[in-house]
Amino acid sequence: MKNKILRGGSVASLIQVKLKEEVRHLEDKYKTNLKLAAVKACGDKGIKSYLEIQKKLAGSLGIKYELHPLDGASEDTLVRKVRHLNNDKSVNAIIILLPLPDKIDKKKILNEISPDKDVEGLHLQNLGRLIYRESRRERNYKFVLPCTAEAVLELLGEAGLKTQEDFRGKNTVIIGHSEIVGKPLALLLLNKLATVTVCHIGTKNIEEHIRRAEILVSAVGKAGLIKGKWIKDGAVVIDVGTSKVGNKIRGDVEFDEAVNKVSYITPVPGGVGPLTATMLMRNVVKLFKLQKK
Ligand code: NAD
Numbered sequence: 465m466k467n468k469i470l471r472g473g474s475v476a477s478l479i480q481v482k483l484k485e486e487v488r489h490l491e492d493k494y495k496t497n498l499k500l501a502a503v504k505a506c507g508d509k510g511i512k513s514y515l516e517i518q519k520k521l522a523g524s525l526g527i528k529y530e531l532h533p534l535d536g537a538s539e540d541t542l543v544r545k546v547r548h549l550n551n552d553k554s555v556n557a558i559i560i561l562l563p564l565p566d567k568i569d570k571k572k573i574l575n576e577i578s579p580d581k582d583v584e585g586l587h588l589q590n591l592g593r594l595i596y597r598e599s600r601r602e603r604n605y606k607f608v609l610p611c612t613a614e615a616v617l618e619l620l621g622e623a624g625l626k627t628q629e630d631f632r633g634k635n636t637v638i639i640g641h642s643e644i645v646g647k648p649l650a651l652l653l654l655n656k657l658a659t660v661t662v663c664h665i666g667t668k669n670i671e672e673h674i675r676r677a678e679i680l681v682s683a684v685g686k687a688g689l690i691k692g693k694w695i696k697d698g699a700v701v702i703d704v705g706t707s708k709v710g711n712k713i714r715g716d717v718e719f720d721e722a723v724n725k726v727s728y729i730t731p732v733p734g735g736v737g738p739l740t741a742t743m744l745m746r747n748v749v750k751l752f753k754l755q756k757k
Contacts, residue, residue: 468723468726468727468728468729469723469728469729469730469731470619470622470623470702470728470729470730470735471730471731471734471735471738472615472619472730472734472735472736472737472738472739472740473734473738473739475618475619475622475739476738476739476741476742479618479739479742479746480521480524480525480742480745483525483742483745483746483749484524484525484526486749487525487526487527487749488526490749490752490753490756491526494756496554497526497527497528497554498526498527498528498556498557498748498749498752499527499528499529499530499554499555499556499557500518500522500527500528500529500530500555500556500557500558500559500583500744500745500748501530501532501549501552501555501557501558501559502515502518502529502530502531502532502558502559502561503532503534503542503545503546503549503558503559503560503561504531504532504533504534504535504561505534505535505536505537505542505560505561505564505565505568506535506561506563506564506565507535508563511561511562511563514561514741515531515561517741518559518741518744519531521741521742521745522745522748525745527745527748527749530555532545532549536565539567539568539569539572539573542560542564542568542573542576543572543573543576546558546560546573546576546577547576549581550576550577550578550581555581556581556748556751556752556755557581557583557747557748557751557752558577558578558581558582558583559583559584559744560573560574560577560584562644574586574587575587575588579607580607580751580754580755581751582607582608582751583608583744583747583748583751584608584610584611584644584744584747585607585608585609585610585611585648585747586610586643586644590607590608591643591647591648593605593606593607594609594648594651594652594655595651597655606754607754608747608750608751609648609652609747610643610644610645610648611740611741611743611744611747612644612645612683612704612736612740612743613644613645613648613649613652614743614746614747615736615739615740615742615743616645616649616681616702616704616736617649617652618739618743619702619730619735619736619739620679620700620702622728623700623727623728625679625700627656628656628657630656631653631656631657631658631679632656632657632658633657633658633659634658634659634678634679635659635661635676635677635678635679636653636658636659636660636661636677636678636679636680636681637660637661637662637663637673637674637676637677637679637680637681638650638653638660638661638662638663638681638682638683639663639664639670639674639680639681639682639683639684639689639690639716640662640663640664640682640683640684640704640705641662641664642683645683645704646662646664646683647662649681649683650662653679658679661673661677671691671694674690674694674695674696675694675696676696677695677696677699678696678698678699678700679699679700679702680695680696680699680700680701680702680717681701681702681704682701682702682703682704682705682715682716682717683704683705683716684705684716685705685706685707685716686705686707686716687705687707687709687714687715687716688714688716688717688718689705689716689717690716690717690718690722691718691721692717692718692719692720692721692722692723692725693721695717695722695725695726696725697725698725698726698727699725699726699727700726700727700728700729701717701722701726701728701729701730702729702730702735702736703715703716703717703719703729703730703731703732703735703736704716704736705717705732706732706733706737713732713733714732715730715731715732715735716732717729717732719731719732
């Protein structure tokens with residue numbers, strides 16, 4: 465059963481070894497550091513732990529992590545900060561740590577980031593490029609992709625789903641239609657010719673869709689939403705959702721019931737989560753290289 469379980473941590477470690485080497489090479493070649501600037505406008509506890517993970521990982525890879533704490537700042541101040549970072553030649557990549565306070569227009573701030581420093585691939589221009597499949601060569605987009613969607617792709621690759629032929633015509637069901645996970649992932653998998661169904665809060669009879677899924681990705685954040693008995697035999701299941709139940713973190717899928725039916729499944733915690741920050745760092749490296757072209 466063990467080799468059915470896709471662990472993000474071991475995939476992340478392999479990628480990190482390569483990234484560290486690449487960062488060293490780029491710094492030698494261009495005689496400069498790679499730098500990620502993070503803008504924080506909210507005191508949320510989740511953000512604090514996420515940024516600590518990012519900072520530590522960046523440090524271990526040789527990437528500079530510059531935090532700009534602006535808790536409680538106005539929308540105008542945030543816009544000015546992002547514009548300043550856009551013009552700062554020493555900054556290669558910018559991340560806005562989400563969530564932002566309710567009074568701030570998230571879309572406005574994300575779209576202030578220069579598209580070539582948009583490390584999360586959430587700028588309108590970059591999401592638009594995904595729709596138009598700017599590069600037809602697989603895995604060779606000339607911009608970066610949203611980190612969680614990338615982490616899911618990486619794990620699907622570990623399950624043997626890599627090329628367009630692997631995905632072609634596969635019944636693929638994504639639960640969740642957010643801008644950071646469900647929607648970009650749906651486009652990425654459509655570009656690989658999977659037959660994609662996106663379910664969400666408005667979907668009727670979600671069980672019916674799940675029963676057909678050869679590939680199932682869930683990104684909702686409701687523990688046990690997906691019953692193990694609904695999973696198709698041999699399916700590949702990626703559980704992005706996380707929610708706190710008591711003092712434990714749980715995924716959307718009933719793992720113990722599903723694990724005997726699937727060909728591959730991610731655990732929660734330990735599946736997608738540990739890969740996401742690594743994807744962010746890989747995006748910093750990619751943006752740096754695109755800027756030097
Ligand atoms: P979101 O709140 O923006 O979106 C949630 C989605 O779930 C929406 O599309 C909504 O329509 C859908 N939904 C809600 N209730 C539903 C139901 N009963 N049936 C079907 N669909 C339903 O969330 P998000 O930012 O996309 O994150 C989703 C989950 O993924 C969260 O648990 C979040 O913590 C987790 N997440 C994990 C990582 C990671 O790295 N592990 C990264 C991003 C998000």
